[in-house]
Amino acid sequence: MPSHPASDPFAADLLRGHTDTIVLGTLRRSDRYGYEVHKAIRDATGGEYEIKEATLYASFRRLERDGLVESYWGDETQGGRRKYYRITDAGQAVYRRNVADWRTTKQIIDTLLDHEGGRP
Template identity: 75%
Template sequence: MVQDSDAFAADLLRGHTDTIVLGVLRRGESYGFEIYKTIRDATGGAHEIKEATLYAAYRRLEKDGLVESFWGDETQGGRRKYYRITDAGRAVYQRNVAAWTATRDIIDSLLDPRGSGRAPERH
């Protein structure tokens, strides 16, 4: 069965939501919707993580001590909840990126076992 490549990519990315959020926060503190926009814009709009998924990730990351949150002092509009990465979050981010890189290298070698540099044919 051939799966739609967009759905396949979304499934792969979904498992890395926490690492993606931590990566955004490595650049500086940010509020929820701004993180959403950063992720969307980084892919040229090709990938969006649903806001509900992101807010669940924020809660999970905070509970695990990987991010901390605080309320911004907004002079216009509603108050925003900001997030910043912790030292523990930086360490987890580094481990996850190393694991992803190792996994990607293994998959690349399995998809191209002869090392031809060409993408495998799709049937």
């Protein structure tokens, strides 16, 4: 497995614009702490895409500032305390809207690039 899969130019730029939505997506089912989110994204793409943890912290800060996620400290008795993130209703709404926007955009780009059914 390459150690920096996201440096692959094909996806990195496109994906970067959707970091916040991707992070929100990982929090929809359950609260997670930073490293869990990192792992969830990596595992979901089979290791093909990884968000750098630094990028993740910046994303959490934006999302929390905008009221889309909320954080709380876990009560682990062993090891370091984990800061968990929880998606708010506002976050759920933004996530749904961004996904809908993405579907529309994808359709338009597919049409413009004359790309149907996965074949150019």
